[in-house]
Amino acid sequence: MSQPKTKKDTQDLFELYRQMLLIRRFEEGAAKSYSTGKIGGFCHLYIGQEAVGVGSIAALKEQDYIVSTYRDHGHALARGLDPNALMAELFGKKTGISQGYGGSMHFFDKEKHFMGGHGIVGGHISLAAGIAYASKFKETDAVTICFFGEGAANIGSFHEGMNLAAIWKLPLVMICENNHYAMGTPEYRALSVKDVSVRAGAYDIARDHIEGDEVRKVRDHVNVAVERARRGEGPTLMEISTYRFRGHSMSDPAKYRTKEELDRYKQSDPLLKAKDDLLRSEWKEEELEKLDIDLQTKVEEAIQFADKSEEPPLGWLYKHVYAEDV
Amino acid sequence: MAVLTYREALNRAMCEEMDKDPNIFLMGEEVGHYDGAYKVSQGMLAKYGEKRVIDTPISENGFAGVGIGAAMVGLRPIIEFMTWNFSLVAIDQIINSAAKMNYMSAGQFPIPIVFRGAGGAGGRLAAQHSQSFESWYAHIPGLKVIAPYSPADACGLLKTAIRDNNPTIFIESEVLYGSRGEVPDQEYSIPFGKADIKREGSHITIISWSRALLYVLPAAERLAKEGISVEVLDLRSIRPLDEETIYTSIRKTNRALIVEEGWEVAGFGSQIAYLIQKNSFDYLDAPVERITQEDVPMPYAANLEKASLPSEEKIISKVREMLE
Numbered sequence: 123m124s125q126p127k128t129k130k131d132t133q134d135l136f137e138l139y140r141q142m143l144l145i146r147r148f149e150e151g152a153a154k155s156y157s158t159g160k161i162g163g164f165c166h167l168y169i170g171q172e173a174v175g176v177g178s179i180a181a182l183k184e185q186d187y188i189v190s191t192y193r194d195h196g197h198a199l200a201r202g203l204d205p206n207a208l209m210a211e212l213f214g215k216k217t218g219i220s221q222g223y224g225g226s227m228h229f230f231d232k233e234k235h236f237m238g239g240h241g242i243v244g245g246h247i248s249l250a251a252g253i254a255y256a257s258k259f260k261e262t263d264a265v266t267i268c269f270f271g272e273g274a275a276n277i278g279s280f281h282e283g284m285n286l287a288a289i290w291k292l293p294l295v296m297i298c299e300n301n302h303y304a305m306g307t308p309e310y311r312a313l314s315v316k317d318v319s320v321r322a323g324a325y326d327i328a329r330d331h332i333e334g335d336e337v338r339k340v341r342d343h344v345n346v347a348v349e350r351a352r353r354g355e356g357p358t359l360m361e362i363s364t365y366r367f368r369g370h371s372m373s374d375p376a377k378y379r380t381k382e383e384l385d386r387y388k389q390s391d392p393l394l395k396a397k398d399d400l401l402r403s404e405w406k407e408e409e410l411e412k413l414d415i416d417l418q419t420k421v422e423e424a425i426q427f428a429d430k431s432e433e434p435p436l437g438w439l440y441k442h443v444y445a446e447d448v
Numbered sequence: 449m450a451v452l453t454y455r456e457a458l459n460r461a462m463c464e465e466m467d468k469d470p471n472i473f474l475m476g477e478e479v480g481h482y483d484g485a486y487k488v489s490q491g492m493l494a495k496y497g498e499k500r501v502i503d504t505p506i507s508e509n510g511f512a513g514v515g516i517g518a519a520m521v522g523l524r525p526i527i528e529f530m531t532w533n534f535s536l537v538a539i540d541q542i543i544n545s546a547a548k549m550n551y552m553s554a555g556q557f558p559i560p561i562v563f564r565g566a567g568g569a570g571g572r573l574a575a576q577h578s579q580s581f582e583s584w585y586a587h588i589p590g591l592k593v594i595a596p597y598s599p600a601d602a603c604g605l606l607k608t609a610i611r612d613n614n615p616t617i618f619i620e621s622e623v624l625y626g627s628r629g630e631v632p633d634q635e636y637s638i639p640f641g642k643a644d645i646k647r648e649g650s651h652i653t654i655i656s657w658s659r660a661l662l663y664v665l666p667a668a669e670r671l672a673k674e675g676i677s678v679e680v681l682d683l684r685s686i687r688p689l690d691e692e693t694i695y696t697s698i699r700k701t702n703r704a705l706i707v708e709e710g711w712e713v714a715g716f717g718s719q720i721a722y723l724i725q726k727n728s729f730d731y732l733d734a735p736v737e738r739i740t741q742e743d744v745p746m747p748y749a750a751n752l753e754k755a756s757l758p759s760e761e762k763i764i765s766k767v768r769e770m771l772e
Contacts, residue, residue: 230556
C-alpha cells in the first residue's frame with residue numbers, strides 16, 4: 123500500500139475541486155432564483171459537467187482565449203470571472219458582466235479574455251478560429267479554446283472552422299463536451315460517429331478522447347493539446363465525454379432519458395470523485411465541509427448583490443448598438 | 449483629377465488604408481493569387497503579401513466568422529464576398545455575431561469589419577446570381593449599409609467603412625465595376641449618412657442609389673427636354689440614412705419617387721416612403737411612388753430580365769403619371 127498523499131501533493135486537486143464546487147453551488151443558486159422568477163429567458167445549467175470546464179481552463183495561461191456556448195456559466199466561473207457580476211447578469215442588472223445586455227447566454231469579459239457565451243449552436247466555432255487566427259497574425263503565443271456540444275458538431279460552421287484552422291495551422295483547441303443529448307435528441311440519432319473526435323481525421327489534425335469525470339485528467343489531456351497549439355503545430359479536436367444532471371435548460375424536464383440512466387451517471391459525479399480523492403489524502407471532511415459552506419455563502423452573497431443591484435437605466439436602450447466613431 | 453474605374457477606386461481605397469494601418473487585412477475567395485474575381489484586389493497580393501491578402505477556401509460562413517473573431521481582438525478585416533449572393537450562407541455570422549457583438553457585450557467588443565463585394569442584378573446571371581440585398585442588411589440594427597454609385601464615392605466611402613469601428617455592409621455594383629469617373633487626387637473620405645444631390649430640380653424628387661441611377665439619370669435628362677425638372681438624390685448610404693436631404697428636397701418639389709433595384713415587398717424603399725409620409729406629409733402633392741424590380745426571381749432570358757428591372761421608360765412614364 124502506498125503512503126497516503128500529503129496535502130501538498132493534492133493542493134492542485136483541492137483548487138480544482140473548489141472551482142467545481144463553486145460552479146455547482148452557483149448553478150443551484152441560479153436554479154433557485156430562476157424558479158422564483160428573478161432570472162428569465164433561457165438558463166442552461168452546467169451541473170454534472172464541471173470537470174470539463176474547470177480541467178480545460180486550468181490548462182490555460184492568462185493570455186489565452188476562451189470561446190463558450192450558451193451554456194457558459196461554468197466556463198466563466200472557471201476562468202475566474204466575478205460570481206457577483208455573473209449572477210447580476212442573470213438577474214438582468216446593470217452590475218452584470220455584460221451590464222444586463224447579454225443574460226445567461228452572453229457572458230463577456232474582455233480583460234479575462236473570455237470571448238463570450240454565444241447562443242447560436244456552433245456559430246461561435248469560426249469566431250474562435252478567427253481569434254486564433256489573430257494570435258498567429260500578431261505572432262503571439264496565445265491559444266484559443268473553443269467549447270461546444272456534440273450537437274454543434276453537425277453544423278456547417280464546425281466543419282468550415284475545422285478546415286480553416288487546419289489549413290492555416292491555427293493555435294486552436296476545439297473541445298466537444300459530449301453530454302449525449304442535443305437538447306432532447308440523443309447523439310445516436312444525430313451523429314454519424316460515436317466519437318466526435320474521429321472527425322479530426324477528415325481534417326488531418328490531432329485528436330483526443332477522454333471521459334470527463336476526473337478533473338486532473340481533463341487538465342492534463344487538454345494541456346497536451348494547448349502546448350501543441352502553442353508550439354505552432356496546429357489545432358486539436360477533443361471529445362470529452364460528460365453528462366448534464368439537469369435538463370437542457372431550466373424549462374426542460376428531460377423526460378427523454380430514464381432515471382436509471384441519470385442515477386448511473388451520478389455515480390461518476392466529478393465532484394464526488396474529486397472529493398473522494400481528497401479524503402483519501404490528508405484532507406479532512408470538516409475542511410471540505412467548511413469550503414462548501416464558504417462557497418454557499420459566496421453564492422448567497424452573489425444572489426443578494428444581484429437582487430439589490432439596479433436595473434439598467436432606460437437611457438441605455440440605444441447605447442452600444444454602434445461603437446463609438448473613430 | 450484622375451479618371452478611374454469603379455474597381456480601381458475601390459482598390460485605391462483599400463491600398464491607401466492598408467498602407468497606414470498594419471492591422472488591416474483582406475480575406476476572401478480568389479482575392480490573392482487570382483488577383484480578384486472581379487479584379488478589385490488586383491496587385492494587392494504582390495504589394496502586401498500572403499499575410500495580409502488571404503485566399504480562402506469556398507466557405508463564406510467560416511471566413512466571415514474568422515474575420516469577426518479577428519476583429520474581436522483588434523484586427524480590422526476586410527472580407528470580400530465574391531458576390532453578395534454567396535453572403536447568404538454567412539448571414540448568420542453577419543447578423544448574429546457581427547451586428548450584435550458590441551451590444552450584447554455592453555461595448556466590450558466592437559467589430560471593426562467591412563464585408564464587401566459585388567451585388568445587384570443584371571448581366572443575364574439568372575435567379576441565384578442576380579439580386580440586390582441592401583434591404584436585407586439595412587433591416588439589422590448594428591450594421592451600416594453602403595451602396596456607392598460613382599467611382600469617387602466608391603473610394604471615399606470605402607475608406608470611411610474601413611476606418612469605422614462597426615460592421616459595414618459595402619455593396620458594390622457588379623455592373624458598375626468598369627464605369628469611369630473623376631476621383632480626387634488628394635487623400636479624402638466621404639462620411640456615411642450624406643446623400644449626394646446628383647441633379648437639382650423642382651418638379652419631383654427621385655431617390656435612388658447604386659446601379660439604379662444608371663436608369664434614373666438618363667430618364668431625368670429626357671424628362672428635362674419635356675420641361676419636367678427632376679431632382680435626383682443618390683443616397684450612397686442606406687443606413688445611416690440622410691433623411692434631412694430627402695425632406696429638404698420634397699419641401700421643394702412636393703413629389704417623391706423611389707427607384708431601387710431590389711424587390712418591392714418589404715424593400716428599403718418602403719421605409720423611405722413611410723418616413724416621407726410621416727415627416728413631409730403636408731408638403732406632398734401626390735402619393736409617394738416606387739419603381740422596383742418586379743416581384744419575381746431574376747429570369748435568364750434577355751427580354752424577361754430587362755422587363756423585370758427598373759428602366760428609363762418605367763421611370764419616365766411614372767413621373768409623367770405623378771405630374772398629371
